Amino acid sequence: MKKKIIVTGGAGFIGSAVVRHLINDTDHTVLNLDKLTYAGCLASLSDVESSDRYQFVQADICDFEKCQSVINEFQPDIIMHLAAESHVDRSIDGPKEFIETNVIGTYNLLEISRAYYQGLSDDKQAGFRFHHISTDEVYGDLEGTDDLFTETTSYAPSSPYSASKASSDHLVRAWQRTFGLPTLITNCSNNYGPYHFPEKLIPLTILNALAGKPLPIYGDGKQIRDWLFVEDHARALVLVATTGDIGETYNIGGHNEKQNIEVVKTICKHLEVLAPNKPEGVSNYEDLITYVTDRPGHDVRYAIDASKIEKELGWTPNETFDTGLKKTVQWYLDNPTWWQSIQDGSYQDINNKLAKK
Incomplete structure (x- = not known):
């Protein structure tokens, strides 16, 4: 059935992938609600903005x-809540905004949704969902080399960012248990792919390499992350929002555990083939790797057990890390206008123009 879906944070990296998937691959109607912070970019939605099933507020x-x-x-059937402050380094420098957006903002949406839900007819109530999108960082880090985060892993957040997301997860569960609000939660591993804001590891590495700038690696670079291609994640999120069981949590991972240093070296190898004309003075992209002081409270290893969503909902990722990373590198090579507008700040002017349409 066609649904009316609100996506909060739909101008962000993951949110925009969800909106593009909903408009391009489904018949659902979408309202994108976004504050347009520094990480929001409406140009990421240029190929769907003219759809009569899409609107932005x-x-x-x-x-x-x-x-x-x-x-x-708007009278939504589903609210997919992705709006969040999400950069760990920024949360260390200034935690307050993370508490306000991730905790207070989520509380606001829950309370608004509760009142809205209680006013719906029985039929509309039966179809309503509040889907909260979270992170695997709420679990802290893993000590063993074979351990995996499951949906029942205890929470042990390490940064102000992950603590704020853990708080919002707890609020969502409480509103379901106490007030009967039909909620779902997903916790995902590290995303990568097109339209990724350049402050994050993979796009930063690609763009710094192309510019002949240092490729910074925290500590020894042996921190392990499970990488998930953003378009695979978008498919999983819509699947959970539309078919998941109320009150359930689903972990979403890409089955791609890689050390940070391995990720950076793999990007360099792809660039050697895809962008052989290097910046002046650069013989090999790997020569740009620079080790910097590790950040406080840096988790060592994340890894997701995504067997539940596979068994219960039939989702598996389409991309391996290598195929997804190659597509990502190629996308940045093919779309300099997008990332150059981020780097020079002109995307904010684009946001202002598009937001006024």
Whole structure:
């Protein structure tokens, strides 16, 4: 059945992938609600913005009255909540914004959704879902080399970012248990792919290498992450939102455990083939690798057990790490206008123009 879906944070990296998937691959109608912080980029939605099934509203999830008005007017069947501050380094430098957006903002949406849900007819209530999108970082890190995060792993967040996301997860579960709000939670591993904001490891490495700049690696670079191609994640999220069981949590991972140093070296190898004309003075892209002081509280290893979503909902990733990373490197080579607008700040002007349409 066709659904009316609100995606919060739909101008962000994962959110925009979800919106593109919903418009390009389904018949659902989408309202993208985004504050347009520094990480929001409406140009990431240029290929769907003209669809009559898509609309954008600029709003902050900390603005209770604005969000309430949008939800009550749009009358969604599903709310997919992706809006969040998500950069660990920024959370260490300034935790306050993470608490406000990730905790207070989520509380606002839960309360608005509760009142909205209680006013729906029985038929509409039966179809309503509040899907909260979270991270595997709420679990802390893994000590053993073979351990995996499951849906029942205890929470042990290490950074202000992961602590704020853990807090929001707990709120969502409480609103389901206490008030009967039909919620679902997903916790994902590290995403990568097209339209990834350049402050994150993979796009930063690609763009620094192309510019002949240092490729910074925290500590010894042996921190392990499970990498998930963003378009695989988008498919999983829509599947959970539309077919998942109320009150359940689903872990989403790419089955791709890699050390950070391995990720950077693999990017360099792809660039040697795809971008052989190197910047002046660079013989090999790997020569640009530079080790820097590790960040405080840096988790050593994340790894997701995604067997539940595979067994219960039939989802598996389409991309291996190598195929997904090659596609990602090629996308950045093919789309300099997008990332150059981020680097020079002109994307903010694009946001302002598109937001006023």
